[in-house]
Amino acid sequence: MKKLSQNSHLVTIKGTRDGLVFIMDDQCEYVDLISELTEKLGASFEKFVDDSIVSVSVKMGNRTLTEQQRYEIAVIIGRRSNLLLKSIEVAPTAGDERIEQLLGDNVMIHRGTVRSGQVLQHEGNLLFLGDINPGGTVIVTGDLYVMGALRGLAHAGSAGNEQAVIAASHMFPTQLRIAGVISRPPDEWVKADVYMEFAYLDDGQMKIDKLSNLFKRKQSL
Amino acid sequence: MGQAIVVTSGKGGVGKTTTSANLGTALALLGHKVCMVDTDIGLRNLDVVMGLENRIVYDLVDVIEGRCRLEQALIKDKRFESLYLLPAAQTKDKDDVKPEQVKEIIGRIKQLFDFAIIDCPAGIEQGFRNAISGADRAIVVTTPEKSAVRDADRVIGKLHSEQIEEPKLVVNRIRPNMLKTGDMLSIDDICSVLQIDVIGIIPDDDYVIKASNNGEPIVINPQSKAALAYRNIARRILGDPVPLMSLEEKPGFVERIKKFFKLG
Numbered sequence: 001m002k003k004l005s006q007n008s009h010l011v012t013i014k015g016t017r018d019g020l021v022f023i024m025d026d027q028c029e030y031v032d033l034i035s036e037l038t039e040k041l042g043a044s045f046e047k048f049v050d051d052s053i054v055s056v057s058v059k060m061g062n063r064t065l066t067e068q069q070r071y072e073i074a075v076i077i078g079r080r081s082n083l084l085l086k087s088i089e090v091a092p093t094a095g096d097e098r099i100e101q102l103l104g105d106n107v108m109i110h111r112g113t114v115r116s117g118q119v120l121q122h123e124g125n126l127l128f129l130g131d132i133n134p135g136g137t138v139i140v141t142g143d144l145y146v147m148g149a150l151r152g153l154a155h156a157g158s159a160g161n162e163q164a165v166i167a168a169s170h171m172f173p174t175q176l177r178i179a180g181v182i183s184r185p186p187d188e189w190v191k192a193d194v195y196m197e198f199a200y201l202d203d204g205q206m207k208i209d210k211l212s213n214l215f216k217r218k219q220s221l
Numbered sequence: 222m223g224q225a226i227v228v229t230s231g232k233g234g235v236g237k238t239t240t241s242a243n244l245g246t247a248l249a250l251l252g253h254k255v256c257m258v259d260t261d262i263g264l265r266n267l268d269v270v271m272g273l274e275n276r277i278v279y280d281l282v283d284v285i286e287g288r289c290r291l292e293q294a295l296i297k298d299k300r301f302e303s304l305y306l307l308p309a310a311q312t313k314d315k316d317d318v319k320p321e322q323v324k325e326i327i328g329r330i331k332q333l334f335d336f337a338i339i340d341c342p343a344g345i346e347q348g349f350r351n352a353i354s355g356a357d358r359a360i361v362v363t364t365p366e367k368s369a370v371r372d373a374d375r376v377i378g379k380l381h382s383e384q385i386e387e388p389k390l391v392v393n394r395i396r397p398n399m400l401k402t403g404d405m406l407s408i409d410d411i412c413s414v415l416q417i418d419v420i421g422i423i424p425d426d427d428y429v430i431k432a433s434n435n436g437e438p439i440v441i442n443p444q445s446k447a448a449l450a451y452r453n454i455a456r457r458i459l460g461d462p463v464p465l466m467s468l469e470e471k472p473g474f475v476e477r478i479k480k481f482f483k484l485g
Binding site for chain 2: 117
């Protein structure tokens with residue numbers, strides 16, 4: 001009896017402005033979770049949504065997933081043709097591993113200007129050639145390297161990777177975010193000489209260092 | 222077939238209408254057939270600045286809704302034979318017209334004129350989309366203020382996504398003495414953020430406000446520096462490579478004498 005009542009709360013489906021969020025219990029057995037997910041997406045699911053395409057974010061809480069398990073969840077959600085799986089968020093450490101696994105040292109290159117009001121999103125590491133203007137936003141799950149002026153908002157390790165760094169030729173951001181840490185430069189942040197810098201997290205504190213010291217930080221990973 | 226140039230800025234009060242009026246007049250002065258189109262429906266101003274308010278019978282919305290022919294709504298300027306104005310409606314709303322309808326009207330104006338100068342309303346909503354729908358080129362007006370530059374940046378991004386490539390920048394209301402002391406954003410500061418070509422810089426000029434209140438475009442006043450700046454922009458639009466004007470104040474008579482003796 002107890003198991004049954006618990007069961008119905010393993011998968012919580014919430015509607016947000018950006019689509020559906022599946023919040024998965026992270027204490028129960030994985031198989032129970034899968035069976036409930038399958039059941040929730042069964043015949044009765046049509047009551048919740050119509051035929052329009054809905055994006056889905058899955059939050060696994062403090063649970064790690066193997067690649068196979070990720071695939072399994074993706075397949076179950078994929079059976080509903082109108083559901084578009086946007087992301088599966090797992091426990092932070094596992095997220096790092098996954099990003100490292102998936103991308104290794106791969107860096108995607110993007111050229112252009114991110115102007116006020118524009119948002120550039122990328123899964124993985126990004127080398128951005130151009131300026132990010134005040135009011136513009138760049139969000140990546142990995143590292144962000146900007147060859148140009150970073151004057152807007154940059155968020156690296158957006159899926160929770162605290163090892164991510166933000167580097168820029170001209171570091172004049174409105175705000176920097178790494179994983180869940182938000183920092184803004186001091187108001188009187190006027191530097192005499194301009195050199196390339198990067199931002200990183202040290203014990204949950206955001207710090208800025210010369211780019212020439214980046215290898216020390218990244219090598220230790 | 223003429224070309225349509227939209228004058229836009231994002232932020233209000235930076236001088237879109239003044240720029241539209243003066244560019245239109247300057248192009249007409251250079252012998253071109255120009256029609257200025259006010260798309261700021263509900264808050265029309267271009268007719269006031271041009272001093273043509275009392276001649277309005279029909280407006281843009283009347284043409285779109287078929288209450289009159291395009292030719293009936295066009296108002297001929299009182300000073301220049303080749304200058305016309307298509308005023309906006311004052312009693313309607315920006316949501317009452319669709320971008321395709323404006324585009325169609327602009328297309329017809331391009332058949333009749335060398336230039337259509339479209340005065341865009343502030344903001345990036347329906348009015349903005351209406352204004353840029355028929356434009357071939359765009360002029361973005363900004364002032365040396367952070368907020369105006371920010372909004373200009375937003376608008377340039379919007380123009381890119383609407384396939385209006387390479388908009389040109391007008392930096393309005395520059396105060397040379399503040400530039401010198403470093404209290405105002407410099408042209409270089411603005412360009413390094415916006416990354417587009419500057420087509421004109423206009424010094425702040427008391428004559429502009431006076432002229433606007435009198436319903437006369439400033440370009441016809443030969444004493445004004447702003448007038449010269451607007452004329453230069455018109456020439457650059459026509460492809461004439463006029464260098465940007467120096468903002469240095471000309472030394473007065475006494476200073477010139479002093480300088481002369483020092484050198485001597």
